[in-house]
Amino acid sequence: MEYEAVIGMEVHVQLLTKSxxxxxxxxxxxxxxxxxxxxxxxxxxxxxxPVINRKAVEYTIMAGLALNCQIAEFAKFDRKxxxxxxxxxxxxxxxxxxxxxxxGWLEIETENGHKRIRIRRVHLEExxxxxxxxxxxxxxxxxxxxxxxxxxxxxxxxxxPEEARQYLIKLRTILRYLGISTADMEKGAMRCEANVSLRxxxxxxxxxxxxxxxxxSFRFVKQALEYEIERQRKxxxxxxxxxxxxxxxDDQRNITVVQRTKEYAHDYRYFPEPDLxxxxxxxxxxxxxxARLPELPDARRERFQQQYGLSPAEAxxxxxEKEPADYFEACVALYPEPKKLANWITGEFFRLLRxxxxxxxxVKVSPEKLVKLLRLVDEGTxxxxxxxxxxxxxxxxxxxxxxxxxxxxxxxxTDTAYIQSVIEEVLDANPDALQRYLGGKESTFGFxxxxxxxxxxxxxxxxxxxxxxxxxxTELKKNS
Amino acid sequence: xxxxxxxxxxxxxxxxxxxxxxxxxxxxxxERVEGVEPRVKSYITLTCExxxxxxxxxxxxxxxxxxxxxxIPPLLGIPIxxxxxxxxxxxxxxxxxxxxxxxxxxxxxxxxxxxxxxxxVMIGKTNLDEFAMxxxxxxxxxxxxRNPWDLERVPGGSSGGSAAxxxxxxxxxxxxxxxxxxxRQPAALCGVVGLKPTYGxxxxxxxxxxxxxxxxxxxxxxxxxxxxxxxxxxxxxxxHDSTSVNVPVPDYTKALVPxxxxxKLGVPKEYFIEGMEEGVEKAVREAIAKLEEMGAxxxxxxxxxxxxxxxxxxxxxxxEASANLARYDGVKYGLFLPGPDLWESYRLTxxxxxxxxxxxxxxxxxxALSAGYYDAYYLKxxxxxxxxxxxxxxxxEQVDVIVAPTSPTVAFRLGxxxxxxxxxxxxxxxxxxxxxxxxxxxxxxxxxxxGLPVGLQIMGPAFGEEIVLRVAYAYEQATEWHxxxxxx
Numbered sequence: 029m030e031y032e033a034v035i036g037m038e039v040h041v042q043l044l045t046k047s048x049x050x051x052x053x054x055x056x057x058x059x060x061x062x063x064x065x066x067x068x069x070x071x072x073x074x075x076x077x078p079v080i081n082r083k084a085v086e087y088t089i090m091a092g093l094a095l096n097c098q099i100a101e102f103a104k105f106d107r108k109x110x111x112x113x114x115x116x117x118x119x120x121x122x123x124x125x126x127x128x129x130x131x132g133w134l135e136i137e138t139e140n141g142h143k144r145i146r147i148r149r150v151h152l153e154e155x156x157x158x159x160x161x162x163x164x165x166x167x168x169x170x171x172x173x174x175x176x177x178x179x180x181x182x183x184x185x186x187x188x189p190e191e192a193r194q195y196l197i198k199l200r201t202i203l204r205y206l207g208i209s210t211a212d213m214e215k216g217a218m219r220c221e222a223n224v225s226l227r228x229x230x231x232x233x234x235x236x237x238x239x240x241x242x243x244x245s246f247r248f249v250k251q252a253l254e255y256e257i258e259r260q261r262k263x264x265x266x267x268x269x270x271x272x273x274x275x276x277x278d279d280q281r282n283i284t285v286v287q288r289t290k291e292y293a294h295d296y297r298y299f300p301e302p303d304l305x306x307x308x309x310x311x312x313x314x315x316x317x318x319a320r321l322p323e324l325p326d327a328r329r330e331r332f333q334q335q336y337g338l339s340p341a342e343a344x345x346x347x348x349e350k351e352p353a354d355y356f357e358a359c360v361a362l363y364p365e366p367k368k369l370a371n372w373i374t375g376e377f378f379r380l381l382r383x384x385x386x387x388x389x390x391v392k393v394s395p396e397k398l399v400k401l402l403r404l405v406d407e408g409t410x411x412x413x414x415x416x417x418x419x420x421x422x423x424x425x426x427x428x429x430x431x432x433x434x435x436x437x438x439x440x441x442t443d444t445a446y447i448q449s450v451i452e453e454v455l456d457a458n459p460d461a462l463q464r465y466l467g468g469k470e471s472t473f474g475f476x477x478x479x480x481x482x483x484x485x486x487x488x489x490x491x492x493x494x495x496x497x498x499x500x501x502t503e504l505k506k507n508s
Numbered sequence: 509x510x511x512x513x514x515x516x517x518x519x520x521x522x523x524x525x526x527x528x529x530x531x532x533x534x535x536x537x538x539e540r541v542e543g544v545e546p547r548v549k550s551y552i553t554l555t556c557e558x559x560x561x562x563x564x565x566x567x568x569x570x571x572x573x574x575x576x577x578x579x580i581p582p583l584l585g586i587p588i589x590x591x592x593x594x595x596x597x598x599x600x601x602x603x604x605x606x607x608x609x610x611x612x613x614x615x616x617x618x619x620x621x622x623x624x625x626x627x628x629v630m631i632g633k634t635n636l637d638e639f640a641m642x643x644x645x646x647x648x649x650x651x652x653x654r655n656p657w658d659l660e661r662v663p664g665g666s667s668g669g670s671a672a673x674x675x676x677x678x679x680x681x682x683x684x685x686x687x688x689x690x691x692r693q694p695a696a697l698c699g700v701v702g703l704k705p706t707y708g709x710x711x712x713x714x715x716x717x718x719x720x721x722x723x724x725x726x727x728x729x730x731x732x733x734x735x736x737x738x739x740x741x742x743x744x745x746x747x748h749d750s751t752s753v754n755v756p757v758p759d760y761t762k763a764l765v766p767x768x769x770x771x772k773l774g775v776p777k778e779y780f781i782e783g784m785e786e787g788v789e790k791a792v793r794e795a796i797a798k799l800e801e802m803g804a805x806x807x808x809x810x811x812x813x814x815x816x817x818x819x820x821x822x823x824x825x826x827x828e829a830s831a832n833l834a835r836y837d838g839v840k841y842g843l844f845l846p847g848p849d850l851w852e853s854y855r856l857t858x859x860x861x862x863x864x865x866x867x868x869x870x871x872x873x874x875x876a877l878s879a880g881y882y883d884a885y886y887l888k889x890x891x892x893x894x895x896x897x898x899x900x901x902x903x904x905e906q907v908d909v910i911v912a913p914t915s916p917t918v919a920f921r922l923g924x925x926x927x928x929x930x931x932x933x934x935x936x937x938x939x940x941x942x943x944x945x946x947x948x949x950x951x952x953x954x955x956x957x958x959g960l961p962v963g964l965q966i967m968g969p970a971f972g973e974e975i976v977l978r979v980a981y982a983y984e985q986a987t988e989w990h991x992x993x994x995x996x
Binding site for chain 2: 068071072073074075076077078079080107109111113116117118119168295297298299302303304305
């Protein structure tokens with residue numbers, strides 16, 4: 029029997045607010061000395077009380093709008109109860125039945141064209157502390173506890189691991205476009221869980237689903253899902269059933285490992301958080317936020333095709349992240365040749381990013397400098413190949429292209445064949461002068477030299493040009 | 509008159525006139541504590557030395573203010589006791605629990621910040637039922653407090669230490685907390701005044717949570733004027749408590765008018781029930797008659813859902829408590845008893861750290877919130893809560909305040925109800941509805957039954973503290989009950 033996978037994603041994203049979700053501690057805690065960004069509130073000290081971070085609610089609304097969700101007029105926070113040392117209060121303040129945003133979608137590209145993945149809900153909660161297991165003891169760092177965390181839950185609308193990966197990439201792009209999260213998986217600012225079940229192809233019924241936790245890179249998402257789908261397929265083909273379990277992805281051994289079976293499923297005993305009033309979200313506020321939403325990737329891609337005449341592929345590559353798209357537009361403003369720019373940026377520029385492992389934020393080549401480089405090519409100061417070499421150097425040093433060209437004498441023409449061809453042209457164009465020379469008037473040499481330099485805009489290597497000219501003239505004299 | 513017997517406003521007058529110093533006042537109270545504390549046992553922690561130091565500072569300030577002709581704030585230099593569930597920076601806050609026996613908060617509760625700013629001299633932290641769960645102070649993990657009127661009897665609870673300390677002259681005034689009657693019931697049983705403000709009137713920041721949607725801090729004092737004075741200081745919006753309400757704070761002492769003419773008193777028939785102590789009913793009926801005689805209009809009313817208040821409370825409060833007390837896991841502060849693994853450590857720490865009543869309520873609450881039971885218990889209880897609130901809303905369309913007994917009995921004997929939680933819970937049957945509705949109420953002395961004080965409860969609408977205080981003050985001024993002191 030042929031099976032198809034049904035995949036849903038649950039993604040947690042740290043928000044880029046200045047302060048934590050319910051207290052005034054700094055939320056920029058990554059890399060800080062452990063337990064330095066803490067206070068009675070985020071440590072869950074007795075008697076402390078939470079206060080809602082308005083910015084975090086605003087960011088959640090932004091995410092909800094960007095994901096085409098409905099924004100609740102009335103939302104509330106709930107307590108999710110469980111014991112674990114990473115949870116200072118013994119409960120997490122989260123949202124249960126009335127999340128801030130519901131019923132949205134985002135679009136991904138698949139082999140068969142666009143596909144809409146529905147978003148079930150977007151809610152706001154607080155992050156937990158970070159545990160460091162040290163063998164026979166564990167250390168707790170509460171810097172992370174209380175950082176605003178967005179939970180984005182999709183419907184099970186994905187059917188391949190690649191679609192799941194595309195979904196995550198698209199989600200990350202949108203969040204970055206909004207500027208509400210770094211969505212950096214390596215730093216734990218974006219974490220994802222997938223649930224996957226198999227069913228006979230064409231069937232409408234859902235099979236037993238398995239949850240995969242701890243998948244912290246795009247690559248692992250794909251690997252973990254592929255592994256899990258294969259595992260389930262084998263079970264089903266053997267006539268066995270899939271158990272409802274939670275597994276973790278072991279990226280050392282490239283397998284999923286059982287973390288929890290159904291019998292140990294938590295009862296979180298959700299109930300409304302009595303320390304916080306319900307959130308009443310006015311339509312005026314939502315519209316005000318909507319009005320200042322930045323242009324989102326899909327819209328920008330469309331516009332790049334329309335406005336700049338780019339191909340769908342170029343537009344997609346340029347708009348997949350906010351930074352290159354911004355970069356491109358900054359360049360276009362200085363140098364209205366979008367096709368040429370797109371070519372350079374998606375080609376040489378991206379290759380250098382990849383080769384040098386540079387992220388876009390760290391690029392030293394400003395749009396002004398890139399444009400200057402292209403102008404040097406246009407003016408014929410350097411050729412295409414030289415420009416590529418110059419760009420590589422600009423990447424490393426951030427230096428001005430003009431300066432690099434001058435310093436390295438890259439504009440000097442040392443191409444023997446080329447100079448010879450110029451000499452030919454000069455001689456052909458001045459038959460009288462040539463006759464005079466052949467007639468013994470040696471001083472005409474200076475005239476030819478001048479013409480060659482003029483024809484190469486002074487860039488021909490004078491020594492080489494002089495040598496080649498003399499060779500040519502000597503040869504002509506001999507033959508005459 | 510002995511200095512420790514003074515009220516806040518009396519002491520303030522003497523301080524203002526320079527007839528006594530804060531040091532003398534505090535010393536008198538400290539001496540009184542030394543004399544009676546071994547018998548009454550109101551305090552878990554005494555801070556007498558710091559208090560004497562603070563008193564010296566207060567005296568300096570009073571001298572300075574008098575010199576410059578500035579007004580002397582009403583609480584400056586006056587010794588106050590604080591229920592040991594309100595966080596005090598640098599001074600251990602135990603909640604009368606083994607699990608927090610050595611917990612020293614690094615911060616003050618908002619009410620403490622306000623009282624300190626007003627010049628309070630804190631004399632100590634008073635005993636209570638563990639985590640404020642109880643009605644007799646017998647659930648303290650350390651020792652029970654005795655009723656100053658009869659040392660064989662309980663002071664009520666959970667703010668039993670605060671009420672006993674006021675009644676015994678071990679402080680001039682005190683703060684308690686009221687989740688289901690924990691200020692009013694011990695005030696009634698100890699013959700003093702106890703005010704439960706409207707939910708949201710006083711910040712809960714730094715009050716160790718029992719049931720967050722019900723907890724409220726309130727004053728326990730020797731008379732109504734003192735209650736108004738303390739409320740003036742502790743009331744008000746606090747940005748650190750999202751449930752505190754941004755309603756202007758009036759000067760509550762302005763409401764103290766000895767006149768109830770034309771005020772409509774509602775007398776709910778559901779509050780005069782079978783099984784209630786005869787002497788209590790008699791004293792309360794007489795108090796109502798007195799108010800009527802003074803010109804108030806007495807109207808019989810009905811609060812039809814009253815009988816469901818107690819069961820609803822014992823679902824909602826434990827449910828919230830089960831979450832609020834989850835943080836005591838030994839990882840960050842408080843008792844930690846290490847076991848072979850994490851779960852065993854939790855079991856040992858919490859198993860030994862909490863007393864039986866706390867465990868009972870954690871279990872009740874956990875059960876009420878569990879999957880499959882939530883709708884039948886917690887959600888249903890919340891609906892009942894709405895109905896109770898509507899009962900009061902309707903009543904207050906008709907009357908200005910509601911008068912009733914504070915507790916169905918006078919102080920009972922130590923040990924009398926400890927083995928029967930249900931009987932103990934019934935002690936709060938008349939006070940719980942006020943918490944569920946989020947409104948305000950006061951208990952004032954209105955007589956004696958068998959030589960023990962009886963409390964009259966006056967309930968007002970949300971943010972109706974002024975009318976409640978006015979009726980209480982008028983009654984107090986027309987009677988002598990508040991001047992009675994136990995012999996110790």
